[in-house]
Amino acid sequence: MNSKLLARIKVDAYCDKHLFYGLTNLNDGFDDSRIKYFSEKDFEVVLERVKSLGIGIFGIEPWKNGHYYDCKVYESHTSDPTDATWYMTCFENFKKRGDNIVYAASYFIPKKLLSE
Template identity: 45%
Template structure:
């Protein structure tokens, strides 16, 4: 799998399995590959990540469209440990600042290699796009 294919597959995975049913607050002010959520929905994102074994490289809260702060694990090897990202999130939530939360995610290759995406139109579109790119 090329880097481009991996990035597309990871984006599809996150949309299908982590972000479904939530309101992404990114209305075009940032790259469409970055999703922003209010506190209550970001808590759901974290719970889903924990349940599926998805890691986070960083949490980046924003306030009124402006960068607020960032937290990362002490070591990239710890990115898959939900303890660090729940602790960081709770510290931000305790500030009661009405923040929007973005994150960078780590979806392991073995998860992306599995062929268990549901018949979701977004995933099917991306899958078809990748298959067409492979053909000469």
């Protein structure tokens, strides 16, 4: 197994265990099955968990009615994906649009947490 695939598997397992527990994945096949999508309410829980664990968000990608809607990445806002200000601000701005969208994200997990 190549190292990139192994790293992806570790990140997915970490997220399932520490971020996504008790939440509903709304990806019904409109995107790659490894990508988890959440309602606004559940995604807010995900972001609060990210913040409390001190991990980070590389990007947020909302979809509407099964179609790509927008994307925000940390590099446009900060040099640090663990800076909660950037992802919380982007999430609040998405919420203000009032559209019925679902949210996915890519996550920064420090290597030391993946080896635990």
